[in-house]
Each structure stands twice: as structure tokens, then as C-alpha cells.
Amino acid sequence: MRIYNYLLLTFLTIFLTGCLSTTTQSGALGVNRSQFMMVPASAMEEGANEAYKKVLSDAKKEDTLNKDVKTLQRLKTIMNNIIPQTAVFRQDAPRWNWEVNLINEDTLNAWCMPGGKIVFYSGIIDRLDLDDDEIAAIMGHEMAHALREHSRERASQDELRNLTLAITQELIGAPGAVMQLADIATYYTFSLPYSREHEREADRIGVELAARAGYNPNSSVKVWEKMGEISTSEPIELLSTHPSNQSRINSLKEDAKKVYVFYERANEGKK
Numbered sequence: 635m636r637i638y639n640y641l642l643l644t645f646l647t648i649f650l651t652g653c654l655s656t657t658t659q660s661g662a663l664g665v666n667r668s669q670f671m672m673v674p675a676s677a678m679e680e681g682a683n684e685a686y687k688k689v690l691s692d693a694k695k696e697d698t699l700n701k702d703v704k705t706l707q708r709l710k711t712i713m714n715n716i717i718p719q720t721a722v723f724r725q726d727a728p729r730w731n732w733e734v735n736l737i738n739e740d741t742l743n744a745w746c747m748p749g750g751k752i753v754f755y756s757g758i759i760d761r762l763d764l765d766d767d768e769i770a771a772i773m774g775h776e777m778a779h780a781l782r783e784h785s786r787e788r789a790s791q792d793e794l795r796n797l798t799l800a801i802t803q804e805l806i807g808a809p810g811a812v813m814q815l816a817d818i819a820t821y822y823t824f825s826l827p828y829s830r831e832h833e834r835e836a837d838r839i840g841v842e843l844a845a846r847a848g849y850n851p852n853s854s855v856k857v858w859e860k861m862g863e864i865s866t867s868e869p870i871e872l873l874s875t876h877p878s879n880q881s882r883i884n885s886l887k888e889d890a891k892k893v894y895v896f897y898e899r900a901n902e903g904k905k
Contacts, residue, residue, distance in 0.1 A: 775840030
């Protein structure tokens with residue numbers, strides 16, 4: 635029995651070591667942390683596609699899907715400008731099936747599913763009176779979560795906890811089974827808050843994506859300042875998963891300075 639336990643633990647150690655990798659290139663701001671990826675990327679994307687279809691189907695039934703054609707076109711233009719820049723972080727990303735839709739709902743929120751499925755709510759655009767640079771800041775941030783596969787990483791961490799529990803139960807002779815993941819893409823994309831580490835990475839990649847696409851990186855600071863002003867009088871759903879504070883704003887200011895040269899290059903000859 636001891637030999638069996640030893641072999642089991644040795645296999646687990648080797649397996650877990652093989653799950654360590656980084657999903658993106660570091661970019662100009664140096665995002666290169668190793669990530670634990672146990673859940674297959676294909677499973678996450680398949681779940682994301684199904685979850686996205688449901689969101690759009692529900693919005694269509696409620697007659698809130700893509701009602702503002704002009705704003706939807708703005709979103710598509712900004713997304714299409716950012717997509718080529720994703721190659722800086724992942725060579726495969728420009729070939730993803732990127733998509734953006736607009737839901738007419740007074741919600742200050744936006745998100746991006748694994749694989750590049752984006753939703754903006756009209757509330758965040760209208761109530762914050764966002765210009766294109768500010769929309770690009772938010773979109774770049776949400777796209778960065780998908781590029782870094784933060785949802786998959788969090789799902790993998792939960793799977794590891796479940797697997798560890800199951801193995802422990804096996805070793806001590808107690809019955810147990812690994813929990814099944816339900817509604818995985820929905821839960822890990824916009825129900826469960828991202829960690830501060832994930833948020834910081836999305837901030838850094840997002841501001842660089844926007845700058846490389848020709849949008850002023852300083853607008854990321856303006857977005858969070860606007861959020862902060864509104865949050866003093868009411869709770870904001872976006873801030874429940876995207877903590878905003880002065881430290882974060884200060885970090886974004888520093889990041890914007892470092893990538894401003896990309897913004898200038900992208901706009902050379904346009905004036």
C-alpha cells in the first residue's frame with residue numbers, strides 16, 4: 635500500500651509540474667508569470683461558446699440585443715483595430731473567432747469569454763459617456779483576461795483542490811469523488827471575481843493593446859476615475875470584480891507612460 639501511495643503522489647507531482655506554463659508573451663510591460671493550467675483549453679472554449687449563446691438568446695428574447703446599431707458599429711470597429719495587436723501576446727489570437735455584442739441594459743459592465751466572445755452593456759457606455767479611447771481601454775482589459783486565460787486558470791486551481799481532496803480520501807481509505815464543474819465558463823468569467831493579480835495583468839496587457847491599436851492609453855485612467863466618482867453614490871457591478879483604488883490608478887498612469895510611444899507610432903501620419 636505504501637508503494638502504491640508513493641507512486642500515486644510521484645505521478646501527481648510530475649503531472650502538476652507539466653501543467654505549469656504561461657499563456658502569453660510578456661509584451662512591453664513584462665507580464666510573464668507562470669500559470670497552472672489543468673483544465674483543457676478546448677473544454678473552456680466549448681463551455682464559453684454555449685454560455686455566450688445563452689446570454690445572447692436571453693437578450694434577444696427580452697428585445698435588448700444590439701438595439702443601438704451605431705454604438706454596436708463603434709464597438710466592432712474598436713475590436714477589429716485591437717485584434718491584430720493581440721499577436722504581440724499570442725500568435726494564435728488574431729485568428730480567434732472574436733465577436734462583440736451590445737446588450738441594452740442599464741448595467742455598468744463588460745466582459746470577454748474564453749476564446750474572444752465579448753459583451754458590452756449600454757449602461758457602461760451611456761452613463762460614463764465613453765469616447766472611443768475609453769471604450770478601447772475597457773475592451774483591451776477584458777480581452778486581456780481571455781488572452782491570459784484567467785478563467786481557465788481559476789477553474790484549474792479549483793480542479794486541483796478537488797483532485798487533491800479525492801486523492802487524500804483515497805489514501806486514507808475514505809470514499810470520495812472529484813466534483814464536476816457546472817456552468818464553468820459563466821461562473822469563472824463574470825460570476826467569480828478575478829484576483830488582484832489577474833486584474834493587474836489585465837490592466838497592463840489591456841493598456842498596451844489599446845495603445846498599439848492607436849487609442850490613447852491615458853484613457854484607462856479616465857475610465858477608473860469616472861467609475862470611482864459614480865461608485866461613491868451607488869454600488870457598481872463592474873467594480874465588484876474589478877477593484878478600483880488610487881493605487882491602481884497610479885499604476886495605470888505609469889503603464890500609460892511606458893506604452894505611449896506605441897500610441898504615437900500608430901497615429902503617425904494621421905494628423
